[in-house]
Amino acid sequence: MATAYIVDAVRTAGGRRGGRLAGIHPVDLAAASLDALMERTGVDPSAIDDVVMGCVSQAGQQAGQVGRNAVLASKHLPQSTPAVTIDRQCGSSQQAIQFAAQAVMSGTQDAVIAAGIESMSRVPMGSTGSFHMKEGLGHYKSPRLEEKYPNIMFSQFMGAEMIVKKHGFSKDDLDQFALNSHLKAIAATEAGAFKNEIVPITIETPEGEEQHTVDEGIRFDATLEGISSVKLIQEGGAVTAASASQICDGSSGALVVSEEFLKAHNLTPLARIHNLTVTAGDPVIMLEEPLFATDKALERAGLSINDIDLFEVNEAFAPVPLAWLKHTGADPEKLNVNGGAIALGHPLGASGTKLMATLLHALKAQGKKYGLQTMCEGGGVANVTIVESL
Numbered sequence: 001m002a003t004a005y006i007v008d009a010v011r012t013a014g015g016r017r018g019g020r021l022a023g024i025h026p027v028d029l030a031a032a033s034l035d036a037l038m039e040r041t042g043v044d045p046s047a048i049d050d051v052v053m054g055c056v057s058q059a060g061q062q063a064g065q066v067g068r069n070a071v072l073a074s075k076h077l078p079q080s081t082p083a084v085t086i087d088r089q090c091g092s093s094q095q096a097i098q099f100a101a102q103a104v105m106s107g108t109q110d111a112v113i114a115a116g117i118e119s120m121s122r123v124p125m126g127s128t129g130s131f132h133m134k135e136g137l138g139h140y141k142s143p144r145l146e147e148k149y150p151n152i153m154f155s156q157f158m159g160a161e162m163i164v165k166k167h168g169f170s171k172d173d174l175d176q177f178a179l180n181s182h183l184k185a186i187a188a189t190e191a192g193a194f195k196n197e198i199v200p201i202t203i204e205t206p207e208g209e210e211q212h213t214v215d216e217g218i219r220f221d222a223t224l225e226g227i228s229s230v231k232l233i234q235e236g237g238a239v240t241a242a243s244a245s246q247i248c249d250g251s252s253g254a255l256v257v258s259e260e261f262l263k264a265h266n267l268t269p270l271a272r273i274h275n276l277t278v279t280a281g282d283p284v285i286m287l288e289e290p291l292f293a294t295d296k297a298l299e300r301a302g303l304s305i306n307d308i309d310l311f312e313v314n315e316a317f318a319p320v321p322l323a324w325l326k327h328t329g330a331d332p333e334k335l336n337v338n339g340g341a342i343a344l345g346h347p348l349g350a351s352g353t354k355l356m357a358t359l360l361h362a363l364k365a366q367g368k369k370y371g372l373q374t375m376c377e378g379g380g381v382a383n384v385t386i387v388e389s390l
Contacts, residue, residue: 001348002254003186004101005269006387009037009357010199011252014215014345015121020203021212023122029201030070030117033253035263036199037113038276043265045076049109051083052099054092054116055349058125065185066117081373087349089378090316091253091278092116094352097385100256105273110261115253116350125247125348135332149347152284156378158315159286160317161237162242166285168322169305174243174318175228178342181315182222185339189214193365197357198249217237217345243318248345252353268390270360274370275301282380287320289382290374291306291327297372297384305330308386309368310356314375315340324374337362351375356385363389 008034015021021029030053038045053067067083074081088095094118100112129140141153164174200211219226230242262269272362277297281289290313298305305328313321313335321340325332338358347354351374359371374384 002107003009003259004104004273005259005262006273006360007041007205007255007267007269008259009197009254009270009353009360011038011197011354011357012201012250013198013213013322014347015212015249016216016345017121017247019249019332021201023204025202025368026117026119026122027066027069027073029119029249030066031073031117032079032201032253033115033251034070034113034198035075037253037255041267043111043255046078046080047265048077048081048111048113049080049111050103051115052096053085054082054088054096054352055085056089056092056118057125057128057287057348058087059128060123061119062117062123067247070117088381090314090346091375091377091381091383092349093351094356094373094375094383095278097353097356098278098383099254101273101276104256104258111223112256113253114256114353115251116353117220117251118347118349119249120247120347121249149284154283154286156286156316157233157239159284160239160319161234161287163319164238165324167319167326169319169322173237173279173322174238175224177318177322178227178243179222179224181336181339181342182219185215185218185343186220188338189218193362197361199228201249215247215344218343239317239319243342245316245341245346248347250345250347250354251349252350252357254353254356270364270386271389273385274388275384276364278381278382280379280381286378286380287316287376288323289380290320290376290384291324293382293384294324294328294372294374297386301386303370303386308370308372309334310337310359310362310371312367312371312373313334313358314346314351314355315342316346316376318342324375330345352383360387360389
């Protein structure tokens with residue numbers, strides 16, 4: 001089977017809800033990452049076989065096949081470039097990477113952009129379902145689904161609290177993890193660790209045009225006292241907004257190609273894709289599946305947890321990476337070394353390629369070999385992608 005390589009991976013700096021990126025249409029924000037890949041790699045845009053775009057809330061400004069619209073809004077990609085938009089919930093653009101890699105590995109395509117977009121300011125989370133319910137157009141939970149899962153409203157917040165109880169975490173554990181996410185993100189930002197992955201976005205401010213290059217969600221004055229004082233999301237629980245991922249606007253992308261394409265275009269790849277795994281489990285606890293998906297991925301790859309140099313485990317809620325660490329026995333010092341979604345934000349459909357950009361550039365900066373990325377996803381699904389830095 002052919003090998004798939006990642007030539008480059010980029011992301012925008014995150015924007016807070018109603019913040020610095022809220023003035024940009026999501027189609028144009030997505031196009032910015034596509035254009036950056038073309039400019040940075042120097043690849044002839046007409047050589048791109050396809051664009052696979054992850055997006056969770058495909059409504060409003062993100063409706064009408066947002067991936068294709070991003071291609072049409074691109075400065076570089078011709079209108080002959082196909083695109084498709086996919087939804088695997090929070091893992092949408094990680095699945096985009098995996099679909100792109102599978103296309104290359106099958107020999108059916110040679111150069112595919114995997115990408116993601118989510119403007120959570122302009123298309124609020126959950127609005128794709130809530131709007132229809134308010135209009136009396138029905139609910140996603142069918143009679144047969146209700147029969148199998150009676151009186152259960154699938155909820156990520158409930159799932160997070162279930163993980164807290166199952167694994168025996170305290171609120172203090174979650175708050176300390178949240179603080180560490182901010183501290184690592186602060187250190188990474190101040191050290192310029194994100195410089196090579198961030199696509200500058202021109203924004204309008206009261207003072208004039210500026211380049212948005214710093215993740216807006218990072219609390220540079222974060223303290224344990226401040227984080228601990230945030231009110232609980234649900235009474236009797238342990239999770240707060242401070243120990244959950246931040247609502248975020250952003251886009252991201254990665255160029256996945258074949259070995260033949262590398263040689264033909266004289267490209268130097270960042271990494272080789274070593275393993276692609278996706279699994280599914282309990283949709284009620286929902287967010288625990290990365291634990292078991294990681295087990296399967298490592299087994300299929302012939303690697304142990306100690307063979308992996310860096311991990312990106314999406315910080316949807318603090319108990320998710322904490323449970324993952326407990327289950328796998330991974331070294332905490334290798335996890336989310338530049339901070340995670342609690343500090344940097346979680347732009348839903350853009351988070352998969354966003355995390356991959358951070359993982360690949362961190363591996364390169366540290367001279368490390370293997371990286372593993374995993375995401376918890378709605379419905380109890382999880383993706384795992386293992387890459388080998390080159």
